[in-house]
Amino acid sequence: MQPDYFINTSSTTEPIRQTGWPSAINLWETAHSLGFPAALWRLPNQQDKHMIVSFDEVLPRVSADLDELPAGFLISPFDNLANTASTNTLSQTALDSSARTLFLRADIQALFSETNQNQSELSRLDQTDNTAANNASAEQFWQTLRSQITSQTAKQSAQTAVMTLPDPDAQVEYVRNVAVAVKAMQRGDFRKVVLSRTKRVQFTDAPNAVDLFNKLCTAYPTAFVSAVSIPEKGQIWISATPERLVSINSAGIFQTTSLAGTQSAFDPDGTPKRPPEAMWSQKEIEEQALVSRYIIECFKKIRLREYLEEGPKTLIAGNLMHLSTCFTVDTHAVRYPQLGTVMLRLLHPTSAVCGMPRDVAFTFIGQHETHDRELYSGFLGPVNINTNNEGAESSLFVHIRCMKLEGKLATLYAGAGLTEDSVPEREWQETEMKCQTLLSVINTL
Ligand SMILES: C=C(O[C@@H]1C=C(C(=O)O)C=C[C@H]1O)C(=O)O
Numbered sequence: 001m002q003p004d005y006f007i008n009t010s011s012t013t014e015p016i017r018q019t020g021w022p023s024a025i026n027l028w029e030t031a032h033s034l035g036f037p038a039a040l041w042r043l044p045n046q047q048d049k050h051m052i053v054s055f056d057e058v059l060p061r062v063s064a065d066l067d068e069l070p071a072g073f074l075i076s077p078f079d080n081l082a083n084t085a086s087t088n089t090l091s092q093t094a095l096d097s098s099a100r101t102l103f104l105r106a107d108i109q110a111l112f113s114e115t116n117q118n119q120s121e122l123s124r125l126d127q128t129d130n131t132a133a134n135n136a137s138a139e140q141f142w143q144t145l146r147s148q149i150t151s152q153t154a155k156q157s158a159q160t161a162v163m164t165l166p167d168p169d170a171q172v173e174y175v176r177n178v179a180v181a182v183k184a185m186q187r188g189d190f191r192k193v194v195l196s197r198t199k200r201v202q203f204t205d206a207p208n209a210v211d212l213f214n215k216l217c218t219a220y221p222t223a224f225v226s227a228v229s230i231p232e233k234g235q236i237w238i239s240a241t242p243e244r245l246v247s248i249n250s251a252g253i254f255q256t257t258s259l260a261g262t263q264s265a266f267d268p269d270g271t272p273k274r275p276p277e278a279m280w281s282q283k284e285i286e287e288q289a290l291v292s293r294y295i296i297e298c299f300k301k302i303r304l305r306e307y308l309e310e311g312p313k314t315l316i317a318g319n320l321m322h323l324s325t326c327f328t329v330d331t332h333a334v335r336y337p338q339l340g341t342v343m344l345r346l347l348h349p350t351s352a353v354c355g356m357p358r359d360v361a362f363t364f365i366g367q368h369e370t371h372d373r374e375l376y377s378g379f380l381g382p383v384n385i386n387t388n389n390e391g392a393e394s395s396l397f398v399h400i401r402c403m404k405l406e407g408k409l410a411t412l413y414a415g416a417g418l419t420e421d422s423v424p425e426r427e428w429q430e431t432e433m434k435c436q437t438l439l440s441v442i443n444t445l
Contacts, residue, residue, distance in 0.1 A: 020150075026149055031053040031141075034144055035231045039229075039382075050110070050387070052110070055138070062074075067337070067340075071106040071386065072105040072383055075230075075375055076101040078373040078375075078378045080349075108125070180368065182422050185419060186420045190357055192287060192355045193361040196365075197413075198412065199439075213225060213226070224240070226238070237375050237399070238402065253330055257325065259324045261284030262430050275321060292311075295325075306329065309327055318437045319436055319437055349378075350398070401438060402438070
């Protein structure tokens with residue numbers, strides 16, 4: 001059966017009808033070959049997959065102002081204090097010279113919906129802006145896309161072998177840093193810090209990002225799964241994160257979650273554990289309570305009392321389980337339309353990825369981690385996207401369970417929340433389990 005297409009019928013998009021409907025790979029490869037940034041994502045518990053392409057070869061750095069930005073996709077580094085500096089006053093313009101959040105404007109927007117055969121098919125393709133400034137890029141895009149479709153040059157998922165690059169000092173170094181952090185917390189310097197590490201993986205052939213994205217969507221239906229191509233950096237970031245940072249739906253409902261505490265979702269014999277029967281230690285309960293307290297402190301700063309708090313509950317995140325508390329606010333009822341932007345600035349980086357007190361933990365991370373976190377433990381997601389004509393929605397997630405892909409080399413990132421009760425070896429094991437979320441799927445490519 002022919003699906004119900006909503007293809008924009010402007011003169012630029014019309015010729016696509018004659019060549020056939022593009023696949024996600026066609027669109028992705030077209031953007032890639034032209035040096036245009038692109039983002040592909042699937043929201044938790046949804047089937048629809050979304051893609052946008054931006055014509056900005058160098059992405060604008062913006063302050064994450066959900067009330068000012070047009071439709072697009074935000075991706076922020078961990079180190080983004082510009083995002084948090086001005087907490088109560090919203091800047092008049094989203095563009096800010098000190099800002100570090102990258103913004104992919106949705107110049108081309110595509111929606112892929114699930115068919116009866118469990119496949120995703122294009123059901124909508126729009127060029128969002130027909131202004132003269134965009135027309136040259138748009139024409140270039142549609143032309144390249146047409147030849148992509150007709151010549152079938154889209155790379156099919158080539159078989160690729162994977163090898164973890166040995167890093168003999170990584171474990172010793174991480175364990176040593178954890179021990180230093182534990183001592184500092186026992187002295188009372190701070191209460192919690194999240195220390196992270198990397199793991200590098202070499203492919204024999206550059207993996208197909210769309211293929212990996214699709215596999216992650218299947219493996220982790222409750223995660224926010226994304227692939228973001230940033231040509232100016234020569235990077236593609238791929239993730240399957242369980243952690244919602246800020247979302248505002250079309251009815252004005254704001255949500256954020258506190259997520260912490262980690263254990264395997266399987267018994268040692270491989271049987272899946274039942275979430276309600278999960279046992280949590282005092283250390284993990286406290287660690288997660290600190291994240292919840294941090295969120296409540298942010299509400300207090302803006303004198304907001306009318307929030308609904310649900311949890312903590314055990315949440316399954318692929319191969320892992322976490323403790324999670326969900327906070328909900330009806331922004332219409334409290335007459336606070338900018339709550340999403342204000343909370344985003346107050347929350348990032350939460351103590352799920354940084355620590356408590358935040359600034360002391362941030363400094364400790366800078367002094368002890370030997371890698372640059374870059375976009376790991378920042379935040380990312382669609383902003384002001386109107387999919388079904390129901391109104392614009394924004395959904396930002398904490399950028400964890402992620403990797404940076406540079407050609408044939410992938411760098412995976414994982415961190416663990418530490419308190420004064422942490423056992424260094426166990427924290428290392430936790431980061432190994434977190435790397436498995438992506439590795440187990442990478443190994444099926
Ligand atoms: C920092 C990460 O995860 C965070 C830390 C957790 C923990 O310390 O238990 C659990 C979930 C996340 O909030 C990561 O996956 O890299």
